[in-house]
Protein backbone atom coordinates (compact mmCIF):
# COMPACT_ATOMS: atom_id res chain seq x y z
CA UNK A 393 0.00 0.00 0.00
CA UNK A 394 1.29 3.51 -0.79
CA UNK A 395 2.56 5.59 2.15
CA UNK A 396 -0.04 8.30 1.49
CA UNK A 397 -2.97 5.89 1.64
CA UNK A 398 -5.24 5.92 4.71
CA UNK A 399 -3.63 9.16 5.90
CA UNK A 400 -5.18 12.45 6.95
CA UNK A 401 -2.71 15.30 6.57
CA UNK A 402 -3.30 18.27 8.82
CA UNK A 403 -2.32 20.82 6.18
CA UNK A 404 -3.58 22.97 3.33
CA UNK A 405 -5.00 20.74 0.61
CA UNK A 406 -3.29 22.69 -2.16
CA UNK A 407 0.10 22.10 -0.56
CA UNK A 408 -0.62 18.48 0.32
CA UNK A 409 -1.91 17.38 -3.07
CA UNK A 410 1.66 17.03 -4.36
CA UNK A 411 1.97 13.93 -2.15
CA UNK A 412 -0.57 12.09 -4.31
CA UNK A 413 0.53 10.69 -7.68
CA UNK A 414 -1.51 11.57 -10.76
CA UNK A 415 -4.18 9.04 -11.86
CA UNK A 416 -4.18 7.22 -8.49
CA UNK A 417 -7.59 8.17 -7.06
CA UNK A 418 -10.88 6.35 -7.81
CA UNK A 419 -13.20 8.91 -6.29
CA UNK A 420 -12.97 12.53 -5.17
CA UNK A 421 -15.72 13.05 -2.60
CA UNK A 422 -15.35 16.50 -1.15
CA UNK A 423 -17.12 19.16 0.85
CA UNK A 424 -15.28 22.49 0.49
CA UNK A 425 -16.14 25.70 2.38
CA UNK A 426 -19.32 27.15 0.84
CA UNK A 427 -18.37 30.84 0.62
CA UNK A 428 -20.95 31.60 3.33
CA UNK A 429 -18.61 32.81 6.08
CA UNK A 430 -18.83 29.70 8.30
CA UNK A 431 -16.45 29.45 11.23
CA UNK A 432 -14.09 26.48 10.94
CA UNK A 433 -11.61 27.96 13.41
CA UNK A 434 -9.79 29.53 10.46
CA UNK A 435 -10.49 32.08 7.70
CA UNK A 436 -11.07 29.51 4.98
CA UNK A 437 -14.72 30.48 4.51
CA UNK A 438 -14.27 34.23 4.80
CA UNK A 439 -13.15 35.15 1.25
CA UNK A 440 -15.11 37.57 -0.92
CA UNK A 441 -17.03 36.04 -3.74
CA UNK A 442 -14.44 36.62 -6.53
CA UNK A 443 -11.55 35.32 -4.41
CA UNK A 444 -13.65 32.32 -3.34
CA UNK A 445 -14.44 31.33 -6.92
CA UNK A 446 -10.80 31.80 -8.00
CA UNK A 447 -9.69 29.55 -5.13
CA UNK A 448 -12.31 26.90 -6.00
CA UNK A 449 -11.01 26.83 -9.57
CA UNK A 450 -7.43 26.58 -8.35
CA UNK A 451 -7.96 23.47 -6.22
CA UNK A 452 -10.23 21.85 -8.82
CA UNK A 453 -7.41 22.17 -11.37
CA UNK A 454 -4.90 20.75 -8.91
CA UNK A 455 -7.14 17.84 -7.86
CA UNK A 456 -8.58 16.53 -11.14
CA UNK A 457 -5.28 15.10 -12.49
CA UNK A 458 -5.20 12.84 -9.40
CA UNK A 459 -8.30 10.96 -10.65
CA UNK A 460 -8.00 7.72 -12.59
CA UNK A 461 -9.46 7.98 -16.11
CA UNK A 462 -12.62 6.10 -15.00
CA UNK A 463 -12.84 8.08 -11.74
CA UNK A 464 -15.58 10.44 -10.62
CA UNK A 465 -16.28 13.33 -8.28
CA UNK A 466 -19.02 14.32 -5.85
CA UNK A 467 -18.99 17.86 -4.49
CA UNK A 468 -21.25 19.32 -1.80
CA UNK A 469 -22.35 22.89 -2.56
CA UNK A 470 -25.18 25.23 -1.69
CA UNK A 471 -27.48 27.06 -4.11
CA UNK A 472 -25.41 30.22 -3.53
CA UNK A 473 -22.44 29.20 -5.68
CA UNK A 474 -23.46 25.89 -7.29
CA UNK A 475 -24.31 27.59 -10.65
CA UNK A 476 -20.80 29.05 -11.05
CA UNK A 477 -19.04 25.92 -9.80
CA UNK A 478 -21.11 23.57 -11.95
CA UNK A 479 -20.11 25.61 -15.00
CA UNK A 480 -16.43 25.36 -13.97
CA UNK A 481 -16.71 21.59 -13.59
CA UNK A 482 -18.72 21.13 -16.80
CA UNK A 483 -15.84 22.71 -18.70
CA UNK A 484 -13.58 19.93 -17.40
CA UNK A 485 -15.82 16.87 -16.81
CA UNK A 486 -19.11 15.21 -17.73
CA UNK A 487 -21.95 16.24 -15.43
CA UNK A 488 -24.02 13.20 -14.39
CA UNK A 489 -26.34 14.51 -11.70
CA UNK A 490 -27.37 17.37 -9.54
CA UNK A 491 -28.37 15.56 -6.36
CA UNK A 492 -30.60 17.39 -3.92
CA UNK A 493 -29.95 16.50 -0.32
CA UNK A 494 -33.18 17.32 1.55
CA UNK A 495 -31.91 17.81 5.10
CA UNK A 496 -35.39 17.21 6.53
CA UNK A 497 -35.51 20.53 8.30
CA UNK A 498 -38.62 20.82 10.50
CA UNK A 499 -41.22 23.44 9.54
CA UNK A 500 -40.46 26.14 12.08
CA UNK A 501 -39.34 29.73 11.49
CA UNK A 502 -37.11 30.36 8.48
CA UNK A 503 -36.85 33.11 5.82
CA UNK A 504 -39.57 35.74 5.70
CA UNK A 505 -38.70 37.48 2.38
CA UNK A 506 -37.87 34.38 0.33
CA UNK A 507 -38.28 30.61 0.62
CA UNK A 508 -36.45 28.82 3.40
CA UNK A 509 -33.57 26.79 2.05
CA UNK A 510 -33.60 23.23 3.36
CA UNK A 511 -31.34 21.44 0.91
CA UNK A 512 -27.71 21.04 -0.17
CA UNK A 513 -26.80 20.69 -3.83
CA UNK A 514 -24.42 17.86 -4.65
CA UNK A 515 -22.76 17.66 -8.08
CA UNK A 516 -21.81 14.26 -9.51
CA UNK A 517 -19.26 14.34 -12.34
CA UNK A 518 -17.05 11.88 -14.24
CA UNK A 519 -13.95 12.21 -16.36
CA UNK A 520 -15.32 10.09 -19.20
CA UNK A 521 -18.31 7.97 -20.19
CA UNK A 522 -17.06 4.61 -18.90
CA UNK A 523 -16.79 5.81 -15.31
CA UNK A 524 -17.04 3.25 -12.50
CA UNK A 525 -20.59 2.94 -11.11
CA UNK A 526 -21.96 -0.03 -9.15
CA UNK A 527 -25.71 0.34 -9.12
CA UNK A 528 -26.27 -2.99 -7.39
CA UNK A 529 -24.32 -1.81 -4.37
CA UNK A 530 -26.82 0.96 -3.67
CA UNK A 531 -30.22 -0.38 -4.63
CA UNK A 532 -32.88 0.53 -2.08
CA UNK A 533 -35.04 -2.29 -0.72
CA UNK A 534 -38.77 -1.96 -1.37
CA UNK A 535 -40.85 -1.77 1.76
CA UNK A 536 -43.57 -4.31 2.47
CA UNK A 537 -46.31 -1.84 1.49
CA UNK A 538 -44.79 -1.19 -1.92
CA UNK A 539 -44.29 -4.87 -2.53
CA UNK A 540 -47.96 -5.42 -1.67
CA UNK A 541 -49.02 -2.58 -3.97
CA UNK A 542 -47.23 -4.26 -6.86
CA UNK A 543 -49.72 -7.08 -6.90
CA UNK A 544 -50.84 -6.76 -10.56
CA UNK A 545 -50.32 -9.96 -12.51
CA UNK A 546 -47.32 -8.51 -14.37
CA UNK A 547 -45.48 -8.31 -11.06
CA UNK A 548 -46.42 -11.70 -9.63
CA UNK A 549 -43.28 -13.66 -8.77
CA UNK A 550 -41.11 -10.71 -9.82
CA UNK A 551 -37.75 -11.28 -8.21
CA UNK A 552 -36.67 -7.68 -8.93
CA UNK A 553 -38.87 -6.58 -6.07
CA UNK A 554 -36.30 -8.29 -3.85
CA UNK A 555 -33.38 -6.50 -5.49
CA UNK A 556 -34.61 -3.02 -4.65
CA UNK A 557 -34.86 0.08 -6.81
CA UNK A 558 -32.36 2.55 -8.27
CA UNK A 559 -31.85 5.60 -6.04
CA UNK A 560 -33.29 8.86 -7.39
CA UNK A 561 -31.59 12.26 -7.34
CA UNK A 562 -33.44 13.63 -4.30
CA UNK A 563 -31.99 12.18 -1.09
CA UNK A 564 -34.04 12.75 2.00
CA UNK A 565 -31.75 12.13 4.97
CA UNK A 566 -31.98 13.98 8.26
CA UNK A 567 -29.10 16.30 9.14
CA UNK A 568 -27.24 15.32 12.31
CA UNK A 569 -28.94 16.70 15.39
CA UNK A 570 -26.88 17.52 18.49
CA UNK A 571 -28.03 14.30 20.15
CA UNK A 572 -27.34 12.11 17.11
CA UNK A 573 -24.87 9.30 17.96
CA UNK A 574 -22.75 10.13 14.89
CA UNK A 575 -22.47 13.80 15.82
CA UNK A 576 -18.93 15.25 16.29
CA UNK A 577 -17.95 18.79 17.18
CA UNK A 578 -17.96 20.22 13.66
CA UNK A 579 -20.44 22.80 12.33
CA UNK A 580 -21.12 21.19 8.93
CA UNK A 581 -20.66 17.46 9.54
CA UNK A 582 -22.38 15.27 6.94
CA UNK A 583 -24.32 12.04 7.64
CA UNK A 584 -22.48 8.79 6.95
CA UNK A 585 -25.54 7.44 5.17
CA UNK A 586 -24.99 9.84 2.27
CA UNK A 587 -21.23 9.40 2.05
CA UNK A 588 -21.47 5.61 2.17
CA UNK A 589 -23.91 5.53 -0.73
CA UNK A 590 -21.48 7.56 -2.84
CA UNK A 591 -18.51 5.41 -1.81
CA UNK A 592 -20.25 2.11 -2.54
CA UNK A 593 -21.52 3.29 -5.91
CA UNK A 594 -18.43 5.08 -7.15
CA UNK A 595 -15.33 3.49 -5.62
CA UNK A 596 -14.46 -0.19 -6.05
CA UNK A 597 -13.61 -2.24 -2.95
CA UNK A 598 -9.99 -1.41 -1.98
CA UNK A 599 -10.06 1.67 -4.23
CA UNK A 600 -9.04 5.11 -2.90
CA UNK A 601 -11.29 8.04 -1.99
CA UNK A 602 -9.82 11.55 -1.75
CA UNK A 603 -11.41 14.37 0.28
CA UNK A 604 -9.48 17.65 0.21
CA UNK A 605 -11.57 19.18 3.03
CA UNK A 606 -12.13 16.47 5.63
CA UNK A 607 -13.76 18.47 8.42
CA UNK A 608 -14.73 15.85 11.01
CA UNK A 609 -13.56 13.09 8.63
CA UNK A 610 -16.90 11.71 7.43
CA UNK A 611 -15.46 10.73 4.03
CA UNK A 612 -12.58 8.81 5.63
CA UNK A 613 -14.87 7.11 8.13
CA UNK A 614 -17.36 6.13 5.41
CA UNK A 615 -14.55 4.78 3.21
CA UNK A 616 -13.05 2.76 6.06
CA UNK A 617 -16.45 1.31 7.07
CA UNK A 618 -16.99 0.17 3.48
CA UNK A 619 -13.55 -1.37 2.92
CA UNK A 620 -12.16 1.41 0.74
CA UNK A 621 -8.95 3.38 1.31
CA UNK A 622 -8.87 7.12 1.83
CA UNK A 623 -6.59 10.13 1.85
CA UNK A 624 -7.34 13.71 2.75
CA UNK A 625 -6.51 17.07 4.23
CA UNK A 626 -7.83 19.31 6.98
CA UNK A 627 -6.48 22.70 8.09
CA UNK A 628 -7.81 22.76 11.65
CA UNK A 629 -5.73 20.58 14.09
CA UNK A 630 -8.75 20.17 16.42
CA UNK A 631 -10.73 18.62 13.59
CA UNK A 632 -7.75 16.39 12.75
CA UNK A 633 -7.94 15.01 16.30
CA UNK A 634 -11.66 14.38 15.89
CA UNK A 635 -10.95 12.48 12.67
CA UNK A 636 -8.33 10.27 14.37
CA UNK A 637 -10.81 9.44 17.17
CA UNK A 638 -13.62 8.68 14.75
CA UNK A 639 -11.39 6.41 12.65
CA UNK A 640 -10.34 4.45 15.75
CA UNK A 641 -13.89 3.99 17.10
CA UNK A 642 -15.15 0.37 17.06
CA UNK A 643 -18.38 1.32 15.27
CA UNK A 644 -16.38 2.81 12.39
CA UNK A 645 -14.44 -0.31 11.43
CA UNK A 646 -15.17 -2.37 8.32
CA UNK A 647 -17.83 -4.97 8.98
CA UNK A 648 -19.61 -7.38 6.73
CA UNK A 649 -22.82 -5.58 7.64
CA UNK A 650 -21.62 -2.25 6.26
CA UNK A 651 -20.86 -3.76 2.93
CA UNK A 652 -23.86 -6.00 2.70
CA UNK A 653 -25.75 -4.82 -0.37
CA UNK A 654 -23.28 -5.72 -3.12
CA UNK A 655 -22.79 -9.42 -2.73
CA UNK A 656 -26.35 -10.57 -1.91
CA UNK A 657 -27.70 -8.49 -4.78
CA UNK A 658 -25.13 -9.98 -7.16
CA UNK A 659 -26.02 -13.43 -5.92
CA UNK A 660 -29.72 -12.78 -6.41
CA UNK A 661 -29.08 -11.42 -9.90
CA UNK A 662 -27.11 -14.50 -10.82
CA UNK A 663 -29.89 -16.74 -9.52
CA UNK A 664 -32.47 -14.78 -11.45
CA UNK A 665 -30.43 -15.06 -14.63
CA UNK A 666 -30.18 -18.80 -14.13
CA UNK A 667 -33.88 -19.18 -13.39
CA UNK A 668 -35.12 -17.00 -16.19
CA UNK A 669 -32.72 -18.00 -18.93
CA UNK A 670 -34.50 -18.88 -22.10
CA UNK A 671 -37.75 -17.11 -21.26
CA UNK A 672 -38.73 -14.20 -23.48
CA UNK A 673 -40.59 -10.97 -22.78
CA UNK A 674 -41.50 -7.77 -24.54
CA UNK A 675 -41.06 -5.50 -21.54
CA UNK A 676 -38.49 -4.93 -18.81
CA UNK A 677 -39.82 -2.58 -16.10
CA UNK A 678 -37.73 0.55 -15.57
CA UNK A 679 -37.00 -0.42 -11.97
CA UNK A 680 -34.76 -3.29 -12.98
CA UNK A 681 -32.99 -1.69 -15.92
CA UNK A 682 -29.28 -1.96 -15.34
CA UNK A 683 -27.14 0.96 -16.39
CA UNK A 684 -23.75 0.12 -14.94
CA UNK A 685 -20.69 -0.72 -17.01
CA UNK A 686 -19.92 -3.05 -14.17
CA UNK A 687 -23.17 -4.97 -14.46
CA UNK A 688 -22.14 -8.30 -15.83
CA UNK A 689 -23.47 -8.60 -19.36
CA UNK A 690 -26.23 -6.16 -18.65
CA UNK A 691 -28.10 -7.01 -21.86
CA UNK A 692 -28.33 -10.65 -20.99
CA UNK A 693 -29.30 -9.74 -17.44
CA UNK A 694 -32.14 -7.62 -18.76
CA UNK A 695 -33.15 -10.44 -21.05
CA UNK A 696 -33.12 -12.75 -18.09
CA UNK A 697 -35.14 -10.52 -15.79
CA UNK A 698 -38.36 -11.30 -17.52
CA UNK A 699 -41.80 -11.80 -16.14
Ligand SMILES: C[S@@+](CC[C@H](N)C(=O)[O-])C[C@H]1O[C@@H](n2cnc3c(N)ncnc32)[C@H](O)[C@@H]1O
Pocket residue numbers: 403404405406423424425426432434436578580581582583604605606607608609610611625626627628631
Ligand atom coordinates in the same frame (compact mmCIF):
# COMPACT_ATOMS: atom_id res chain seq x y z
C1 LIG B 1 -17.60 21.94 4.82
S1 LIG B 1 -16.37 21.45 5.94
C2 LIG B 1 -16.24 19.71 5.67
C3 LIG B 1 -17.18 18.92 6.56
C4 LIG B 1 -17.05 17.41 6.40
N1 LIG B 1 -17.63 16.95 5.16
C5 LIG B 1 -17.68 16.65 7.56
O1 LIG B 1 -18.58 15.81 7.34
O2 LIG B 1 -17.29 16.88 8.69
C6 LIG B 1 -14.93 22.09 5.17
C7 LIG B 1 -13.64 21.87 5.95
O3 LIG B 1 -12.54 22.25 5.10
C8 LIG B 1 -11.49 22.75 5.93
N2 LIG B 1 -10.61 23.54 5.03
C9 LIG B 1 -10.85 24.77 4.54
N3 LIG B 1 -9.86 25.16 3.70
C10 LIG B 1 -8.98 24.14 3.67
C11 LIG B 1 -7.76 23.92 2.96
N4 LIG B 1 -7.24 24.84 2.14
N5 LIG B 1 -7.13 22.73 3.12
C12 LIG B 1 -7.62 21.79 3.96
N6 LIG B 1 -8.78 21.95 4.65
C13 LIG B 1 -9.45 23.10 4.51
C14 LIG B 1 -12.23 23.55 6.99
O4 LIG B 1 -11.43 23.72 8.14
C15 LIG B 1 -13.49 22.70 7.23
O5 LIG B 1 -13.34 21.83 8.34
